[in-house]
Amino acid sequence: MSLSQRRSGVTMLELMVTLPSATVLIGAMAMCITVMMRAKSQDDNLFRSTYDLSKAATQIATDLESAVAHVSSSTTHMEFVVPDRNGDGLPEQMRYEWGGATGANANKILWKYNQEPLAVFFDEVGSFELLTNTVTIPNAVPNHLLPDVTILGSINAFPSCVFREQVINASNSIGQYFVPAVTNAGAKWDLGTIRIMARAADANTDGFLVVRVMRADATSRLPLSPVLSEVRIAEWRLGTSYQWLDIPSPVNWQTQGTPLCITLSYGGGTGDVARVQFIENGTGMPASGNLVTSSDGGVNWTSPGSTRGLRFYAYGFYNSSPLRTFLSSIELKLGSSRSLPQRIQTSVRLPATPEVP
Numbered sequence: 297m298s299l300s301q302r303r304s305g306v307t308m309l310e311l312m313v314t315l316p317s318a319t320v321l322i323g324a325m326a327m328c329i330t331v332m333m334r335a336k337s338q339d340d341n342l343f344r345s346t347y348d349l350s351k352a353a354t355q356i357a358t359d360l361e362s363a364v365a366h367v368s369s370s371t372t373h374m375e376f377v378v379p380d381r382n383g384d385g386l387p388e389q390m391r392y393e394w395g396g397a398t399g400a401n402a403n404k405i406l407w408k409y410n411q412e413p414l415a416v417f418f419d420e421v422g423s424f425e426l427l428t429n430t431v432t433i434p435n436a437v438p439n440h441l442l443p444d445v446t447i448l449g450s451i452n453a454f455p456s457c458v459f460r461e462q463v464i465n466a467s468n469s470i471g472q473y474f475v476p477a478v479t480n481a482g483a484k485w486d487l488g489t490i491r492i493m494a495r496a497a498d499a500n501t502d503g504f505l506v507v508r509v510m511r512a513d514a515t516s517r518l519p520l521s522p523v524l525s526e527v528r529i530a531e532w533r534l535g536t537s538y539q540w541l542d543i544p545s546p547v548n549w550q551t552q553g554t555p556l557c558i559t560l561s562y563g564g565g566t567g568d569v570a571r572v573q574f575i576e577n578g579t580g581m582p583a584s585g586n587l588v589t590s591s592d593g594g595v596n597w598t599s600p601g602s603t604r605g606l607r608f609y610a611y612g613f614y615n616s617s618p619l620r621t622f623l624s625s626i627e628l629k630l631g632s633s634r635s636l637p638q639r640i641q642t643s644v645r646l647p648a649t650p651e652v653p
Contacts, residue, residue: 349630349640352405352418356392357644360626366650371425372396374626375408376650392417394424403633422633429625430652448476448487448612451585451605454578460604462589463497464505464560464570469590471559471597472606473517474582478552478614485614487525487547490558493573493607494534494541501532503565509545512557517586518597519557531569538573547612558608561594574606581605622649 364387365377373393381388391408395401405424407417451472462470478485490507497503507527510519525545534541547556560572574587587604590597623646630640 346638346640348418348420349632349638352421353628353630353640353642355417356405357628357642359390359392360628360644361646362648363623363646363650364648366623366652367391369426369428369652371427374426394421397422420633421630423629423631423639425627425629427627427629428623428652429627430621431624431649432619432621445613446611447609448478448485448614449474449585449610450608451575451578451581452607452609453575454580457575457578457581459573460576461571461573463568464562464572465497465568466562466593467591469559469561469594469597470572470574470606471519471557471588471590472608473512473519473555473557473586473588473599474610475514475553475555476550476610476612476614480552480614483552483614484549485552485612486549487545487556487610487612489611490543490545491540491609491611492543492558492560493538494560495538495571496531496534496536497568497571500566501530501534503531503567503569504563505529505531505534505570506561506563507543507545508559508561509547510557510559512555514555517555517557517599518588519559524556528563529570531565534570538571556610557588558606558610559588559594561590572606574604576604578603578605621652623652624649 359378360374360376362378363376364379367375367377367389369375373391375389375391377387377389379387389410391406391414393406393414395404395406397403401416403419403421404416405418405421406414408414451474462468464470476485476487487509490509492507494505505528507529508519508523509525510523511521512519524547527543527545529541529543545558560570562569575581581602582605585605586599586602587606588597588599625646626644628640628642628644632638
């Protein structure tokens with residue numbers, strides 16, 4: 297038997313010499329496996345954090361994209377209206393808001409649907425930000441006729457006042473100076489309808505009453521050219537007793553503080569064409585209101601002073617701002633509060649461009 301055939305095992309000495317090297321090798325392999333497991337765990341956490349944030353951002357973005365009306369918003373919340381989703385034919389109102397970094401709702405996104413209470417939509421959110429992008433356009437006011445929405449000026453009845461009347465004929469005319477009650481700086485306004493207290497002058501109803509809206513001088517408070525609106529009222533339309541007469545008198549897109557005069561004059565026919573009521577010596581009458589009269593058919597006007605006022609209402613519309621603002625898109629930013637924080641950022645386009653009040 298040869299030497300190679302007799303040697304089939306390992307001697308104790310050889311085992312003792314190789315054991316420390318094997319131990320080191322096994323330890324190194326275990327360390328590698330541990331590092332790999334930790335790396336995999338971190339990768340899993342990173343993936344989960346990114347996935348969860350993406351899922352939350354997608355849902356919020358989908359709802360925001362459907363917004364047809366804006367209710368309120370800030371960098372940490374938005375409340376808005378979307379089309380009907382539950383089949384009742386009515387739109388739905390939604391709200392998303394972040395609970396902040398501290399407090400009972402810390403690191404949570406809260407969600408509200410219609411009148412239901414706020415509920416937790418998503419947690420582990422360390423940061424939340426909504427940045428709105430808007431477009432502005434001039435606030436063009438349409439031509440408003442009946443029904444109009446705002447009283448721009450009025451004089452009706454005041455304590456201790458006395459009711460008087462003025463007959464309208466080829467010589468005698470009457471009018472009222474006023475400044476539309478629009479207090480918003482830079483606002484524009486429309487005049488839509490004038491309402492006066494009038495009646496027929498007599499049984500002969502072949503005449504016409506001419507109602508004009510004219511520019512006025514702020515110092516003299518008398519009417520000036522140009523005529524902004526003119527309407528002819530057939531005398532037969534007037535009742536035999538005093539009643540309110542609504543007269544469409546469109547005057548469009550005027551600036552704040554523009555003084556006006558309403559004038560009532562003869563437009564043709566036999567004799568007197570109308571009787572118009574005014575008040576005298578009323579307590580609390582507006583200081584800017586002055587009756588104006590003419591004895592030559594409206595060629596020249598005088599003002600009897602601020603103790604008299606035509607019974608009238610001026611209805612119209614005005615915008616609170618010279619510009620209108622609309623939401624065009626929203627930048628949504630989400631950050632995780634986990635040990636391996638991730639951030640998601642997306643841009644949401646709003647096709648309906650809801651107006652910001």
